[in-house]
Amino acid sequence: MKKTATLYRMVMPGHVCPWGLKARHLLRSRGYQVDDRWLETREETDAFKAEHDVRTTPQTFIDGNRIGGYDDLRRFMGLKVRDPDATTYTPVVVVFLTTAVMAAMLSLTVHGTPLTVPAAEWFIALSMMVLGMLKLQNVDGFSTMFLNYDLLAKRWVPYGKIYPFAEFGAGALMVAGVLTWLSAPVALLIGGIGAVSVFKAVYLDKRELKCACVGGDSNVPLGFLSLTENLMMIAMAVWMLVMEYGSGGAAMGM
Template identity: 55%
Template sequence: MSKRAVLYRMVTPDHICPFGLKSKDLLERKGYKVEDHHLSNRSETDAFKEKHNVKTTPQTFIDDERIGGYDDLREYFDLKQESEFGSRYTPIIVIFSLAALMVLALMLKGGLPAGLEPFILNFIGVAMVILALQKLQDLVAFSNQFITYDLLAMKQVRYAYIYPFAEAFAGLGMLAGFPALLVSPVSIFIGAIGAVSVIKAVYIDKRELKCACVGGNSDLPLGFISLTENLAMLGAGLYMLSAWLA
């Protein structure tokens, strides 16, 4: 005998409930034949909520028992909630991983010379550009978080608005092979100030802060990863400058 479930979800000309679609997909993947009822307007939805004394849709029923919404359905099947996927470190791990893979892809294609030195410099360049992109998506949110620990931004708030552009410029300069005297001072400057700021805030003052390196409202703790990022920018800038002077 096939398993059956009854699902009520909002499907209107202006809105298709994403959790209703997810509930239907989950039920079907679990082997249920779904009796799919569409709530096509606000009055139908409100009447359904009042009848079943619920505050939200979708709602799933299995064997005439109300299971509830999408989160309740995942719990019914002993599945981890989607909100629990990943961690606070997921964004930075994804950024660094994609930066490394992009450089490797270009090397495999022959667009970049193979070797450890070009890999490291181009990896730092790509990572800086992606990190700048994260910050520039919401510059105000980034600045609100950044000025709580960056020593220069605390004194000159406008630096918080300049920083992502400087980071993007330095990263693009590394990738484009701009003259070292044009790129390295910027990379050294923002990397050195950033490293000193993290050391003071985290390791001297022992403050528990969130890092703005992946953009405003980030949940990434300020600490070792933030320090490593700044030291990488500082190191890349110093290397480029020393190579030019040699």
């Protein structure tokens, strides 16, 4: 017997509800024949909400029973529903995976193989740039979250707004392999302060905080990956200083 469902969703000249489209796709992918009913005006939508005592659309009905909105439909299907307040490492993992692929492709183009020392250098430098870019999308939000744990920012508030520019700029110079005398000390400074701050907040004070590493709107927990970001900057800074001044060679792919 064919499974059937009735779906009420907003389809107006200036707006087609995306959640309604997702609900219809989910139902069809699970083998339901969908009675797709459009709410084509604001008045019609408001009347539907009042009749069924609901606040949102779309609304799905199966076997005469109201299932609810898109999230309710996912729960009914036994699927996970994203918790907007839940902490997750996904944003940082995605950044590192993306910059790793970028670095490998650069190395493949320049050196003919993806696994080289310059690839590792580019990975760290590109990670700094991308993480800086994410912070720069909302500098005020980042600096506010940063104040929860960064030791220098707590003493000198403007540092929170300087940090994203410093991280992005140092990363850009490291990608190009220029002005090492500037980029390396900057990375060493901000990475060192950051590492000490994270270590103190997480491992000494045992505080449960959100990390500002991917911007001020993230739910990334302050912890190992946050510390890793700072340790990478420290390692990159030391490596470049050694390569530039210790061995007399040029950094970043030379």
